[in-house]
Amino acid sequence: MPLNVELLESSFAQIKAQELEFTNHFYTNLFADYPEVKPLFANTHMEDQAKKLFQSLVLVVESLRHPDRLAHPLQGLGTRHIQYGVLPEHYPLVGSTLLKALALCLGEAWTPNAEQAWSEAYSVVTELMLSGAVYSTEILSPALQKR
Numbered sequence: 001m002p003l004n005v006e007l008l009e010s011s012f013a014q015i016k017a018q019e020l021e022f023t024n025h026f027y028t029n030l031f032a033d034y035p036e037v038k039p040l041f042a043n044t045h046m047e048d049q050a051k052k053l054f055q056s057l058v059l060v061v062e063s064l065r066h067p068d069r070l071a072h073p074l075q076g077l078g079t080r081h082i083q084y085g086v087l088p089e090h091y092p093l094v095g096s097t098l099l100k101a102l103a104l105c106l107g108e109a110w111t112p113n114a115e116q117a118w119s120e121a122y123s124v125v126t127e128l129m130l131s132g133a134v135y136s137t138e139i140l141s142p143a144l145q146k147r
């Protein structure tokens with residue numbers, strides 16, 4: 001099913017006007033709900049990180065009408081996440097935290113359609129990030145190269 005680009009764009013316009021509230025909700029909830037991921041951010045400057053995360057969401061939403069432009073940067077991002085110690089099973093935790101932060105910031109605009117649109121968009125982003133991650137593991141791992 002194609003992504004609901006109009007709904008993603010219009011709801012993200014509302015999020016852009018509240019970047020700080022959004023990223024605050026995001027990291028507060030991530031660490032409260034899933035304390036097991038906290039050590040991954042032990043050496044991270046969280047203010048910078050919040051800006052980088054937000055910029056990556058801007059890139060995703062701005063590229064929805066040209067999805068071919070997303071594969072390369074997201075595969076690169078997924079590959080770097082292996083180096084940060086991120087595992088595939090961490091992605092659903094970040095996904096549910098993202099939806100929660102969106103719901104808090106969007107208020108009444110968080111309709112069932114908005115929830116569906118964002119959860120589908122997150123699946124696409126996850127798939128692209130993990131496909132880059134698999135590719136780099138294959139390059140790095142001699143055992144996998146032999147398959």
Ligand code: HEM
Nearest residue numbers: 037040041043044052053056077080084086090091094125
């Ligand atoms: C949609 C999925 C995600 C997006 C868009 C995203 C975005 C980003 C961005 C833009 C950075 C900045 C560094 C870079 O560009 O390489 C970053 C770093 C990082 N992310 Fe993610 N991320 C995602 C999923 C995850 C997941 C599932 C985890 C695991 C809990 C995670 C943990 C981290 C960590 C630990 C860093 C490194 C912080 C540092 O530099 O110390 N991310 N992420």
